[in-house]
Amino acid sequence: MTAPILYNYDLDENCYRVRLVASCLGVALTLHGIDMYPGREHLGAAMRALNPAGRLPVLQDGDLLLTQTEAILMHLAEAHAPTTPLLPQDAATRARMMDWLAFCARDLGVAAQARTCAMLDAPGDAQALRASARACLRLMEDHMVKQGIRGCGFFAGPAATLADLALFPAFALSRDFNVDHDEFPALRLWARRVRRLPGFITMPGIPDYH
Structure with missing residues (x-):
């Protein structure tokens, strides 16, 4: 193939x-x-x-x-890879995964815009984009705090899904537009868990340690 x-x-x-x-x-x-x-x-x-x-x-x-x-x-x-655990078979977990994938598509694009504006001189209001991206990360942080209380280490449940991999870059690369990761302790812990997933790869700009 x-x-x-x-x-x-x-x-x-x-x-x-x-x-x-x-x-x-x-x-x-x-x-x-x-x-x-x-x-x-x-x-x-x-x-x-x-x-x-x-x-x-x-x-x-x-x-x-x-x-x-x-x-x-x-x-x-x-x-x-239809049998991958990253694609949950449980309907409720899959629905939660799809919900976060939609958040990534609809809302988190502002983080990529903030990054290209800061690093590559792309057009845009850098301060406004950074504020909007930080607000999205705050929503993610608050969710992962609640997930921790429930005993769940990932966005859709106790195990990683495609949603976690899709959400990871926006947080991991946010230092490129001057967002301090110390503001987001729950996301820092979550990012460490994502980095331990089998097959994880990095890219330029992602720090070695969160």
């Missing part, structure tokens, strides 16, 4: 999400490097033919082309 092709930029947060999930699932990817910065290759005609929105990641798996991060993560699990 031919490995899925990931159109990838190593420093892109969403591309890292896909690489991380694939590694933890044991799914091999063929990486096709895209020069986002400074080359802006993701906005060129060839990439817009794959994703008219001009965004990464893009996954090509046979005849299937996917351009939304959370859809890519679900596809990799369901099509290539």
Whole structure:
């Protein structure tokens, strides 16, 4: 079977999400490097033919082309590792996982914007983006405090799911836009647990210790 092709930029947060999930699932990817910065290759005609929105990641798996991060993560699990514990079979746990995946897609994008604004001079109000990202992390922190009281170490329950891997980069990379991790002790503990998952890989910018 031919490995899925990931159109990838190593420093892109969403591309890292896909690489991380694939590694933890044991799914091999063929990486096709895209020069986002400074080359802006993701906005060129060839990439817009794959994703008219001009965004990464893009996954090509046979005849299937996917351009939304959370859809890519679900596809990799369901099509290539359907028995993985990262994809819970319990309906309630899966629903909680999907809820946090939706939070990642809808709300946590502001963290990636804050990071690219701070590091790569992307347009935006750096202070406002940082404040919005910190508010999202505070919601995550409060949830993990409650999870700790329930005896659960991960977002959807006692075991890691795809949601934990999807949420991890926003917190792990938040120091790039001057968010102090000491503000979020429950997330620091959770991040350590994520780092111990089989197949975990890192990326530039993620500190070795949380």
